[in-house]
Amino acid sequence: MEQTVSLAALRAAKREWPQEGWTRVPFWVYTDPDIYQRELDTFFYGRTWNYVALECEIPEKGSFKRSWIGERQVVVVRGEDDQIHVWENRCAHRGARVCWKNKGKEESFTCPYHQWNFGLDGSLQGVPLKRGVLKKGGMPSDFDNSKHGLKALSVHVEGGSIWASFSPDPLPFAEYCGEEVITNLRRQFPGKKLKLLGYNRQRIPGNWKLYFENLKDPYHATLLHSFLITFGLWRADTQSESIPAESGHSIMVSRNVGKKKSEAAAEIARFKEALDLHDLDTVTPRPEFEDGKVVAITHFPSCVIHQQANTFGMRHVIPKGAGSFELAWTFFGYEDDDEEMTRLRVRHANLYGPAGFVAMEDGEVLSESQLGAHHYGHRCAVVEMGGREVDKQDHMVTEVLIRAFYKHYREMMDI
Ligand SMILES: [Fe+2]
Incomplete structure (x- = not known):
């Protein structure tokens, strides 16, 4: 991704805003693919908070909803102890989607490709044939499941609305909103x-x-x-x-x-x-x-x-x-x-x-x-x-x- 960012940034940097400043909007902001890629990286995949679901859509343990942040798919799940998890819908093994439904209820999620199985919190629970067959093949003995879970996002719940961020250290939600927005929210x-x-x-x-x-x-x-x-x-x-x-x-x-x-x-x-x-x-x-x-x-x-x-x-x-x-x-x-x-x-x-x-x-x-x-x-x-x-x-x-x-x-x- 870093490579994409810098190439897009380089090309986008050639773009110049009209001299009049914010009273003009150049029409290339709506069509340029490099600007678009940079927007995804800067805003949706950056240090922002993104709306993903309402709590009432996932009422019980194991209830989930598939959602989107930019062009990336995420899954919003109610886990153990009512904890809400948001993780990328993208297997840690080969990138296939582990969840194919828009909404539902599951005890765990299994990738269709090699059946890697993930818990409600996105942690890797099982790898089929991990120890090989007839003492041959399988994962290296030091393969650590805990290091290969689905990528979890930062989560904030505000009065029943669920927000997520790809950033591991986003601004506190209220600070990101600012006083007027958080008050009206x-x-x-x-x-x-x-x-x-x-x-x-x-x-x-x-x-x-x-x-x-x-x-x-x-x-x-x-x-x-x-x-x-x-x-x-x-x-x-x-x-x-x-x-x-x-x-x-x-x-x-x-x-x-x-x-x-x-x-x-x-x-x-x-x-x-x-x-x-x-x-x-x-x-x-x-x-x-x-x-x-x-x-x-x-x-x-x-x-x-x-x-x-x-x-x-x-x-x-x-x-x-x-x-x-x-x-x-x-x-x-x-x-x-x-x-x-x-x-x-x-x-x-x-x-x-x-x-x-x-x-x-x-x-x-x-x-x-x-x-x-x-x-x-x-x-x-x-x-x-x-x-x-x-x-x-x-x-x-x-x-x-x-x-x-x-x-x-x-x-x-x-x-
Ligand atoms: Fe309107």
Whole structure:
């Protein structure tokens, strides 16, 4: 891997950022394979924390879920004494995957190739024919199983969400998040038991960073998403905040204020005053948080955490090459939700996922941006809405979070 890193780094170093700095994004960041490889090494396989699963997905000893960090597969397992383990899905012998299912329950994991057997914690338990046959062959007598387990990752559990790092000494999780993000994360994950409500998956033909930029862009939400603006789940004139945070993260705060024709709406073509729903259930949340806020956190580099109306979701970003990523949605609630609240969370989940009333549009526009980047590496995106600075703002007509992100990105990538 070290060889790959240095070659990619060398080639990537030739890339120069436009003089204007963080108000411009050169389109080669979305298409260059060397930049992409360096991003995987710097972010996903580096000293970051990556979302992998929710605790409620692996409720019992031996329950597991297959997950991804960057392009690497990992398995999240509940082991003895409720301990959660995350290890690479890659046999220590010849590299084959030891787990072929997305979810399930096992007592141990056996590689299909030579049947090396691993415990729930990834330790090597058995090597067939280790002592040879008829006193011939077998492993050398000093072969030590304890040195050939599956590669274990660092693990942190925060209020029922599970995070992993390839780094043996990552920053403490709260420090990696920064104060604003950890406070907002704990608002939604206060330590109450979570309840799994369902999944969606989709493949978007765009660079993975475009997804983070989409969730750092309240400006588009006020213009693109008819459903949000027409039915009042998101309005340009709502009291809001755009908060850049540590490590490339950010927070967008809005409020569900209901439908209203305002001065701001006059400029917004997709605000349809005459448009109404016969059944308002999908756009009518039950008040839940005392602060009345609607919060979306981009947790770099692996996920977006949403709360909108009464739906909660983890949107897991899984890059697949420079020009494509998979988006795996996990919808959840709290175990102590009453029946009506669970019904609302599921109902409001219709806003999201590949065919969601809101999210469908994001998948389409991101693939448009990727088409616009392809073969246009010499051009730049302009990111000046809301000024040229990178400080917290109290409105939505801004691209400040994208500017702050590229400030962090360039520091980490040394471009
Ligand atoms: Fe959007």
